Amino acid sequence: MKLLLFVDRWLTRITGWLIIFFLSVMIVMAFGQVVLRNFFHTSIEWGDVFLRHLVLWLGFLGAVIATGEGRHLKIEFINKLAPERYRKVIYIATNLFAAIVCFFLMKAAVAFVQMEGESGDTLILNLSTTYFIIIIPVGYAIIAFRFLVRSVAWAAEIIKGDWHIEEQH
Amino acid sequence: MPVIYFVLALAVLVLFGAPLFSIIGTISLLGFSSQGIDTAAIIVEMYRLASQPVLLAIPLFTVSGYFLAESKAPQRIVALAQALIGWMPGGLAIVVLASCAVFTAFTGGSGITIVALGGLVFPILIAEKYSEKFVLGLVTTSGSLGLLFPPSLPIILYGTVAEVSIDQLFRAGIVPGILLVTVLAIYSVRQGIASKIERHPFDAKKLWTAFKNVIWEIPLPFFIIGGIYGGYFTATEAAAVTAFYVFIVEVFVYRDLKLTTDVPRVMKESMVLVGAILMILAMAMGLTSFLIDQQIPQKLFELIRQVVESKIVFLMILNVFLLVIGMMMEIFSAIVVVPLIVPIAKQYGVDPIHLGIIFLANLEIAYLMPPVGMNLFMSSFRFKKTIGQVTAATLPFIIVLLIGLFIITYIPQLSLWLVK
Numbered sequence: 001m002k003l004l005l006f007v008d009r010w011l012t013r014i015t016g017w018l019i020i021f022f023l024s025v026m027i028v029m030a031f032g033q034v035v036l037r038n039f040f041h042t043s044i045e046w047g048d049v050f051l052r053h054l055v056l057w058l059g060f061l062g063a064v065i066a067t068g069e070g071r072h073l074k075i076e077f078i079n080k081l082a083p084e085r086y087r088k089v090i091y092i093a094t095n096l097f098a099a100i101v102c103f104f105l106m107k108a109a110v111a112f113v114q115m116e117g118e119s120g121d122t123l124i125l126n127l128s129t130t131y132f133i134i135i136i137p138v139g140y141a142i143i144a145f146r147f148l149v150r151s152v153a154w155a156a157e158i159i160k161g162d163w164h165i166e167e168q169h
Numbered sequence: 170m171p172v173i174y175f176v177l178a179l180a181v182l183v184l185f186g187a188p189l190f191s192i193i194g195t196i197s198l199l200g201f202s203s204q205g206i207d208t209a210a211i212i213v214e215m216y217r218l219a220s221q222p223v224l225l226a227i228p229l230f231t232v233s234g235y236f237l238a239e240s241k242a243p244q245r246i247v248a249l250a251q252a253l254i255g256w257m258p259g260g261l262a263i264v265v266l267a268s269c270a271v272f273t274a275f276t277g278g279s280g281i282t283i284v285a286l287g288g289l290v291f292p293i294l295i296a297e298k299y300s301e302k303f304v305l306g307l308v309t310t311s312g313s314l315g316l317l318f319p320p321s322l323p324i325i326l327y328g329t330v331a332e333v334s335i336d337q338l339f340r341a342g343i344v345p346g347i348l349l350v351t352v353l354a355i356y357s358v359r360q361g362i363a364s365k366i367e368r369h370p371f372d373a374k375k376l377w378t379a380f381k382n383v384i385w386e387i388p389l390p391f392f393i394i395g396g397i398y399g400g401y402f403t404a405t406e407a408a409a410v411t412a413f414y415v416f417i418v419e420v421f422v423y424r425d426l427k428l429t430t431d432v433p434r435v436m437k438e439s440m441v442l443v444g445a446i447l448m449i450l451a452m453a454m455g456l457t458s459f460l461i462d463q464q465i466p467q468k469l470f471e472l473i474r475q476v477v478e479s480k481i482v483f484l485m486i487l488n489v490f491l492l493v494i495g496m497m498m499e500i501f502s503a504i505v506v507v508p509l510i511v512p513i514a515k516q517y518g519v520d521p522i523h524l525g526i527i528f529l530a531n532l533e534i535a536y537l538m539p540p541v542g543m544n545l546f547m548s549s550f551r552f553k554k555t556i557g558q559v560t561a562a563t564l565p566f567i568i569v570l571l572i573g574l575f576i577i578t579y580i581p582q583l584s585l586w587l588v589k
Contacts, residue, residue, distance in 0.1 A: 017438045020433045023232060027180075027416060030229060030409035034402065052219045058228055062444020065437065073445050075500045077541040079186045094187040101191040104198050104208065112212035136212060145383035 001156055008068065011142060015064045022061070026054050037122040046124035053123075053132040060139030072098075088154055089163050095151040102144035105158050109137035175199070189502045190448035197455040200463070211455035218454060222405050223325060223335050228443045230320045233415045234276035235439035237386075243272060243286045245383040247293075251319030252397040253378035254366035256369055259361025261297050262307055263354045265290045270350050277322030277500075283547045291552060292403035303533070307561035309548040310353065310570070313536035316529050317346030318409060320393050323500045323532065326446070327525045330453055330507040339397050340587040341522045345530060345577045346442070352573045353566065385418045398587075425518040425587060446501050466512035473513065480517045484578050487514065488531055495535025496542045503532055504528035519581075526584040528586055530577050534570045537563050 030042075030051055031095075036043045042103045066072050070091075080089055113136065116129045176516065183192050197211050218224050250264040257263065268290075273282045277516075287308040294304040316323050319339035328335040380387075402410070419426045426432055460466060477483050486516045495503050507528070514524045536544040539560045549559045577583060 007507050016433075016437050023228065023436050023440060025226065026225075027232070027409075027412045030225060030405075031413035034406045034409045037406075038374060038402070048222065048225075049219075052222070052224050055224050055228055056219055059444050059447030059451075062442070063448050064442035064444070066445045066448075066460050068451060069441065071441055072190065073449055073498075074186045074188050075183055075497055075498075075502075076186055077546075078547075083299055089522045090185050094182060096184055097182055098188050098191040101194045101198070105194055105211070108208035109212045111209035112216070115209060133216065136215070146378070 001152070004149050005153065011146070012065065012068055015061050019061050019065070022054055026051060026058070044118060049124050056133070056166075057135045060135050060143075064137065064142050064146065067143045072149075084165055085108060085163050086162055088158060091165065092151045092154050092158075095147045095154075099147035099151065100142045102140045102147060106137050106140035106144060109140055113137055120145050188448070189498070189505070190452045193456050193505055194201075195450070196348045197452060197459055197519035200459045201455075204462075210458070211452075214454040214458045215248060215451040218329070218451065221329060222403070223329060226320070226325055226405045226408035227322065227414040227446065228440065229405075230275075230322060230325070231277065231443050232436060232439040233282075233408070233411045234322075235435045235442075236415045236426065237272075238276050238281055238285050239431060239435050240423060241421040242383075242386055242419070243268070245379075245386065246271060247286070247290060249379040249383045251293075251378040252372065253563075256371040257358070258368060259354075259366065260368070261294060262299070262303075262357035262361060265294065265307055265311055266314060266350055266353050266357065268348070269311035270318060273311075273313060273315035274318035274321045274390075277316075282315075283308065283544060283551055287312060287548070288551060295382050298364070299361075302558075302562045303364075305548065305552060305554060305559060306564070306566045307357065307516070307558055308552070309544050309563045310537060310548060310566040312544045313533045314350060314353070315343055315346065316533045317342035317349065317526065318394075319343075319397060320404065320411065321502075321529075322446075323529055323572070324525070325404065326450065326501065326504045327507060327528060328505055329450065331511045331525060332456065333519055333521045333525060335523055336397055337588050338525050339394075341526050341584045342529065343394070343581050344586055345526050346582065348531065348576060349533070349570060349573045352569050355459040358571045364412065389414070398516075423511060425569035429560050449502060453505050453508065456505065460508055461512075466509055469509065470513045470516045474516075480519065481579070483514075483517045484519070484527070487527070488574065488578060491528060491531035492535045492538055495532040500529075500536070503535075520585060522588055523581040523584045527578050528572050534567065534574060537567050537570075539564075 029047060033043050033047050033051070063072070074094075079090060082090065113130060113133055116133060119129075121129050123132055157163075178368050179192055179195065182188070194211075198208050201208050201210055246268045250268045251261065254260045254263050254267070261487075265286075269282050269286055272286050276282060276285075276565060291304060291308055293308070295301065315321065319342065321342075324338050324342060325335055332438065339542060362438070389411065393411060394408050396402045396410075416432075420428055420432060426435065476540070477486060491503075491506075491510075494506055510528070511521055515521065519527075536542050539545060540556075545556055545559050545563065548554070548563075549556050552559075554562075
């Protein structure tokens with residue numbers, strides 16, 4: 001359990017760094033493209049495709065954090081009305097469910113990446129498409145892992161008799 | 170009938186707060202498998218997002234909104250609006266409406282306006298002797314006002330899923346958006362006169378000071394609306410310029426945000442929202458292709474057509490449906506019904522752009538809908554009032570907004586005027 005939480009914490013930290021780095025690149029480069037296009041009638045040829053894939057990466061990284069903080073979009077009003085004791089059980093169930101779905105989405109994504117890999121296509125700069133889309137299966141895998149860790153952590157707390165739940169965002 | 174158990178199970182999971190993307194994902198996964206199609210098809214559909222230029226606008230506008238929200242821009246906007254229109258009867262209320270609308274357009278709603286701006290204007294309004302009930306209702310209502318103005322994120326999401334031009338949607342939203350602000354403004358002025366609010370004289374010097382303070386942020390709405398409307402750049406280019414500009418202005422000119430502490434924190438915060446949205450959007454793409462593949466919208470249309478013949482009645486039912494969905498789900502999640510309603514509405518002869526505006530106007534009001542609209546909770550939490558008090562205070566505003574919605578729904582020219 002301690003190891004799981006340790007891994008989970010480091011995932012959060014690394015994801016945060018990557019987000020800051022990628023987003024900074026995105027802001028500067030997207031602006032650069034507009035300047036190049038409008039004032040110099042040129043642009044970095046691979047820039048737009050690269051930037052759109054950067055959105056995929058940022059989206060998945062953001063979703064990894066959202067998972068850890070329980071901030072995925074969901075309907076909340078019933079849980080708000082439920083007593084604390086039930087709430088923890090509900091959270092375990094819904095997080096487990098989400099973990100299972102993400103596992104299957106990861107499998108689908110692996111099949112997708114293999115398909116693309118076998119086609120041997122390159123996207124930009126002679127780089128295989130695989131490098132750009134690998135975040136989809138990896139992202140779903142990490143998200144599934146985090147949903148699971150959260151459920152297990154809560155279950156462990158309940159076993160110890162701790163029904164208190166930190167306020168969700 | 171196992172399908173019924175399946176639907177029931179999913180309904181229970183949704184209501185108990187399972188992440189919505191996991192629910193839509195389940196439907197797509199099981200749907201595709203049941204047809205003997207490899208589930209990789211879901212990811213293929215999702216990957217189509219990466220070929221849409223407008224995808225880039227989502228993180229860029231989101232991060233701009235967060236930078237603005239975390240800076241002192243709200244104070245500056247309110248100060249300017251106050252100097253500009255504060256002298257009118259009910260002027261201060263209009264100040265609130267206008268500033269909230271601008272602010273929400275940039276931040277995309279989701280309750281952030283109530284927290285950032287609502288808390289700021291609440292005490293000012295009370296000090297001006299507006300009744301507490303009126304103020305509570307006004308601030309709650311303003312929390313989602315402005316979703317129809319560019320560059321609001323929900324517009325971009327609708328355009329992405331419905332495959333409608335974002336630039337056109339941006340133009341379409343302006344007149345209906347102004348209409349909603351105007352009906353509320355008229356109501357507020359009436360209240361202002363009725364409760365004999367003391368009026369302040371117009372002060373040119375104050376206006377000049379307020380204007381100077383906000384000079385760096387003033388150009389933002391103009392070059393977004395003007396740039397897109399004038400055809401100088403696309404929504405995505407506007408997003409790129411906005412993000413860069415806002416970053417420079419808030420960090421280096423106003424110095425509201427510290428480069429080493431605030432900026433990384435705000436960047437992460439904003440990408441959490443982008444991540445949550447992308448998860449839903451990705452699954453909505455898969456679901457859309459499944460629904461169309463199975464001709465489900467067509468089948469639904471034939472079912473509905475047996476009961477509903479006229480476009481007028483259909484639009485009425487659509488409004489009620491969207492208000493209920495929007496009340497339960499909030500705007501970013503409600504995007505999942507778009508692939509269902511667009512083809513059906515088309516059959517009734519509703520223009521997809523007009524439909525987009527109807528959709529967004531409904532969701533704007535749905536935020537306030539009792540019993541569980543999100544703004545009611547946000548406001549109750551922020552101003553420490555019971556949900557009952559907030560609801561009672563907001564009710565008159567909802568009625569006024571519904572009149573506006575009625576006009577937007579049945580006069581498509583309002584939405585299509587600037588597009589065609």
